[in-house]
Amino acid sequence: MTVTDAAQTRGHLAKLLGRESLYMILYATQLVFAALCTPLITRVLGVGQYGTVTAAIAIHQVVFVFAGLSLQSAVQREYAAHRNPLGARQLTATALLVAAAVTALGWSTAPWWSGPLGLAADLGPVRLGVLWAGAAAATAVTLALLRSQDRLGAFVSVTFFQSVVLNVASLAAIHFYHPSAEVFLWSAVGAQGTAALTGILLARPAVAGWWRRDLLDRALRFALPLVPAEMSTFLLNTSDRLIIGAQLSAEAVARYQVAYNVASMPMLLLSILNTAWMPRFFGIADETERRTAVAAGRDALYRLMVPVLAGFAFGAPLVAHLWAPASYHTEQLSFVMALVLLAAVPFTAQLAVVQALTAQGRTVVTAAATIAAAVLNVLLNLLFVPIWGLAGAAGATLIAYASLFLILILFSRRLAIPPTPARIRLQLTGGVALTLGVAALPETPATLALRWIGGAAALIWFLLVLRALRRETA
Known part of the structure; x- marks a missing residue:
């Protein structure tokens, strides 16, 4: 390795361990707050209601994958690898439309697919899990764009709602209002939706041109x-x-x-x-x-x-x-x-x-x-x-x-x-x-x-x- 190569490597590593890691800390805050709140939530809800929340979270995790289609990674690749900030903003708009469409599809077809999962008796938590996933997918793609733009302050604003507000509001709702799974999930959906809306307003996706064939072809071949x-x-x-x-x-x-x-x-x-x-x-x-x-x-x-x-x-x-x-x-x-x-x-x-x-x-x-x-x-x-x-x-x-x-x-x-x-x-x-x-x-x-x-x-x-x-x- 030459002196120049060694200097480049040190420069990349310094950024990875420095400012780049700040984003990891912000991503991790939601894990920290979830870990801190979980023992309290389980005690307030009780085993049965918390079991319903757990089932809704499992639905959220699966639907999130399809609502996002991994387009958040395609947004970051378009921005950095292809040096195309406008294309990244257009892909963000595409990803938001996909998230909305998958969420609507999941909501409307819930009576069909919830039966084999043993969840057809109560569609409320099932549909709330779908809504939560759609809002989370929208939040993820806006955070990906903000991360690529290196807008740390805006990134903090969105993750604040997704981590601190979501967990604290959900815990407060079941403690002070009513200890039920649906109350918890409605609070989570509200906080996640606020995070998604904040991300959209700050990231400013480019609606015009989101249907460009070359852009979509490149993104989907990478993301799917x-x-x-x-x-x-x-x-x-x-x-x-x-x-x-x-x-x-x-x-x-x-x-x-x-x-x-x-x-x-x-x-x-x-x-x-x-x-x-x-x-x-x-x-x-x-x-x-x-x-x-x-x-x-x-x-x-x-x-x-x-x-x-x-x-x-x-x-x-x-x-x-x-x-x-x-x-x-x-x-x-x-x-x-x-x-x-x-x-x-x-x-x-x-x-x-x-x-x-x-x-x-x-x-x-x-x-x-x-x-x-x-x-x-x-x-x-x-x-x-x-x-x-x-x-x-x-x-x-x-x-x-x-x-x-x-x-x-x-x-x-x-x-x-x-x-x-x-x-x-x-x-x-x-x-x-x-x-x-x-x-x-x-x-x-x-x-x-x-x-x-x-x-x-x-x-x-x-x-x-x-x-x-x-x-x-x-």
Whole structure:
């Protein structure tokens, strides 16, 4: 690597770890507020009403994929890779029309498709889930445009309604007005709709010219393969709970859900980080420079991953204990959480390949690999869960993400992304060993104290590594 190349890489990495990461923090605020409000919401609503909310959220997640058609990524690609801000605004208008059409279709056909799901008895929450998804898809595409324009203040305004207002208003409505699922969902739809309207007003989509054939053809060829990829990711992340419920019990599903929610947090944050970073990679025209920037971002995440693994290994059981009552027996879930946590390592590896492929527009490859990994995950769960229970489901997740990385590498040999340095691979190996070792600790007052100390030390370690990375890129 020449001096100029090294300087370019440091410049990209400095922006990825600096201003670009601010967007990740803003995306993550909705997760933080949801996590803080969830224990309160479950207690106010009760099991039955919260179950209805959960079903509506599942509908929201599926409809969101089709209402968005991954056009938010196409907007960012059009803006940065094709240097076409007007085309990005026109695509935003297209995406808003698609979201409205899919929402209307989902609303009107709800009596037909809700029956096989066992939800036809009460269409109110079903239709509210559809409305929530449509508003969320509209918000997502306007946020994508604002992110590409690097309008941080406007981005903050929209995410404020989508995160803080949505969770606080929904909680306040069920606490002070009426503790029902429909009240909660109406509040969520209202806040999400306000976020979407705010995004539209700030992003100012270009209605004229949204039907341009060349623009739509380019956008759809890029975005449509991402739809089955997103659905496969959804299946990869949820099929284990369906199989646990079928082969074990509802109680086992609840226990696994708690363990998974806590231990999968690094992967969730990495997904958000990918959304925040992609405009940077779209904007790098030179393939060699882009591959080097992707590798630099991956290796920086690996270095940060080591203290993150340590921190979650020590702290995840403590968080699970606080989130769930004693009947969940979270003290028996340490190994399950460790396996889910370790999936963040191959997840980071495959994320770098996906970033490079997406920047090239090779979304079909990403879709094919994700579908294959999702199918493998289902098969492994069917095989492992009857034998090893919850640990088998967690192990299937780890293997599925490792396989996803290997499949992507097989499909994309020409990418030639620079390999991770040996010293970083050695650090990761130590982090993996530490995670498994901490999971084996018995639950005693002494080890609980050790977990608190270890978690605090890991946080300090993380901050020191982050400071070192910023110094290296200064």
